[in-house]
Amino acid sequence: MTLAATFLVGAKGRLLPASVPFRFFAAAATFHLLLWLLLLIGAGDAVSFQGGTGPALAAVHLLTLGMLTTTAIGASVQLLPVATRRPLAAAWPIKLVFWLAVPGLAALIVGMYSANVGVLIPAAAVTTTGLLLFAALLADNLRRAEALPVVAAYGWAALGALVLLLGLGMALAIDYRIGVLPDHRAATLAHMILGGFGLMGLLAIGFSHVLVPMFALSAAPAKRPAFVGFGLAAAAVAIGVAGALTDSTELLTAATLIGLVAAGLHLWLMHRVLATGMRKRLGLSFGLIRAAWVMLPVTLVLGLATVHGLAGPRGPTLFGFMLIGGWLLTFLLGILQRILPFLASMHVTRTAGAAPPMLSELAASGPLKVHAACHAAALAALALAIVTDSAALFGLGSAVGLAGAIAFAWFTADVIRRLAHVPTKWAPFLR
Amino acid sequence: MGCARPGDGSRLWQTPEAAHIDLRGLDPPEPMVTILQMIDAGEVEGVVVAHFDREPIFLYPELDDRGWSHELIADSCGQVGCEADVQLRLVRLP
Numbered sequence: 001m002t003l004a005a006t007f008l009v010g011a012k013g014r015l016l017p018a019s020v021p022f023r024f025f026a027a028a029a030t031f032h033l034l035l036w037l038l039l040l041i042g043a044g045d046a047v048s049f050q051g052g053t054g055p056a057l058a059a060v061h062l063l064t065l066g067m068l069t070t071t072a073i074g075a076s077v078q079l080l081p082v083a084t085r086r087p088l089a090a091a092w093p094i095k096l097v098f099w100l101a102v103p104g105l106a107a108l109i110v111g112m113y114s115a116n117v118g119v120l121i122p123a124a125a126v127t128t129t130g131l132l133l134f135a136a137l138l139a140d141n142l143r144r145a146e147a148l149p150v151v152a153a154y155g156w157a158a159l160g161a162l163v164l165l166l167g168l169g170m171a172l173a174i175d176y177r178i179g180v181l182p183d184h185r186a187a188t189l190a191h192m193i194l195g196g197f198g199l200m201g202l203l204a205i206g207f208s209h210v211l212v213p214m215f216a217l218s219a220a221p222a223k224r225p226a227f228v229g230f231g232l233a234a235a236a237v238a239i240g241v242a243g244a245l246t247d248s249t250e251l252l253t254a255a256t257l258i259g260l261v262a263a264g265l266h267l268w269l270m271h272r273v274l275a276t277g278m279r280k281r282l283g284l285s286f287g288l289i290r291a292a293w294v295m296l297p298v299t300l301v302l303g304l305a306t307v308h309g310l311a312g313p314r315g316p317t318l319f320g321f322m323l324i325g326g327w328l329l330t331f332l333l334g335i336l337q338r339i340l341p342f343l344a345s346m347h348v349t350r351t352a353g354a355a356p357p358m359l360s361e362l363a364a365s366g367p368l369k370v371h372a373a374c375h376a377a378a379l380a381a382l383a384l385a386i387v388t389d390s391a392a393l394f395g396l397g398s399a400v401g402l403a404g405a406i407a408f409a410w411f412t413a414d415v416i417r418r419l420a421h422v423p424t425k426w427a428p429f430l431r
Numbered sequence: 432m433g434c435a436r437p438g439d440g441s442r443l444w445q446t447p448e449a450a451h452i453d454l455r456g457l458d459p460p461e462p463m464v465t466i467l468q469m470i471d472a473g474e475v476e477g478v479v480v481a482h483f484d485r486e487p488i489f490l491y492p493e494l495d496d497r498g499w500s501h502e503l504i505a506d507s508c509g510q511v512g513c514e515a516d517v518q519l520r521l522v523r524l525p
């Protein structure tokens with residue numbers, strides 16, 4: 001390859017075919033729909049859920065594995081190689097991740113929903129295999145990366161959490177058949193901490209250090225406070241997991257307090273980024289992101305109250321809901337609606353001198369407004385339903401959430417549809 | 432079109448064809464923010480060649496909004512250090 005051709009390849013040389021990351025986004029949008037549908041169907045079970053198989057457990061994993069993790073995979077396989085200037089080895093491993101993790105997850109949901117351990121265990125094994133493969137690919141990319149040290153640190157910590165999370169997940173599945181765990185409930189709490197605060201939380205905070213400045217046209221946070229924040233966040237997760245496994249109120253309290261300091265530092269850094277940014281009007285997506293930022297310390301305070309028995313009998317349910325629904329899902333949806341059109345635009349071929357498609361040509365804003373309104377209303381309704389133990393209100397909120405998820409799926413499908421009609425180097429659905 | 436900085440190491444230099452700005456070695460999103468600050472402050476006019484470590488995909492809509500065209504160009508400096516660089520030719524539209 002000539003030097004000139006090397007230059008012209010640029011980022012596209014580091015890109016996978018569009019269908020590879022976008023199949024994960026399409027799967028996430030589908031799981032998002034199924035999540036709200038399952039919450040609607042299982043409202044009576046979900047409103048007071050604190051563990052155990054059934055519709056609520058299935059819904060939780062539709063959110064965590066189905067929505068959050070598949071989105072994280074799709075975004076990271078597309079963005080990280082560009083950001084780190086290190087391509088992924090090839091497309092087939094990521095395709096294999098998809099064909100293991102997504103069908104595995106679908107079977108896992110069936111197993112959880114129907115309390116069928118005969119399905120649950122092999123499905124967990126298949127899903128775990130797919131996600132471990134992703135972890136290996138991501139680790140290889142991070143290992144060779146030279147830039148973004150703060151993001152890389154969070155990435156490594158999140159990967160560590162993922163491996164532990166998967167191990168605990170398999171153990172929890174097997175424990176339903178044969179009792180391999182001394183305390184199933186303690187392991188469940190550790191699994192939740194590793195998933196919510198470990199994998200997804202660390203990824204969300206880590207990527208925020210580059211995405212939020214990018215959207216606000218601002219400098220990235222200073223490295224020293226950013227690394228302090230990372231250290232506190234990672235310590236909080238580690239101590240929290242230890243506290244969960246040992247059923248230690250002291251360790252859980254310490255983890256929560258350290259987590260609050262980490263959260264406060266992160267929010268201060270983000271506040272500084274927005275305050276010094278060139279762009280002040282950030283749009284609907286940042287409405288969701290700001291709401292998620294409020295939910296983070298609220299979740300931790302609620303967790304602290306729950307540990308000390310001050311949050312009432314519904315405390316654990318509300319804590320779990322605020323963690324994965326109030327904070328993580330809201331944050332992810334805010335980022336996703338901002339970033340999907342950009343990710344689509346990366347695959348548009350631009351001939352020399354030709355203008356790229358405007359982002360407005362790659363996304364419609366109407367569905368996003370519908371989604372944001374429904375999402376906010378649904379979260380408020382579900383939180384109130386949990387506090388008042390109202391299955392009817394929970395069902396109503398879930399129906400509103402489902403309407404929002406339909407709107408978001410429409411937006412996702414519309415991006416893919418418009419991408420397919422703009423001249424591209426690869427036809428996304430032919431691969 | 433040269434891709435090497437002047438001997439004094441400054442990031443901004445002029446050739447007969449264009450003003451050059453070297454944004455390599457900066458972590459995202461500093462390259463994008465730097466070039467946009469220069470554009471908004473009127474520090475660059477006409478034709479600018481910006482040198483990046485990675486294609487600045489998030490920069491393109493911002494340039495469109497500000498009335499600047501952009502195209503990836505090949506480098507002909509032949510220097511080993513340029514191999515992994517991305518050059519963007521920016522032109523203020525009338």
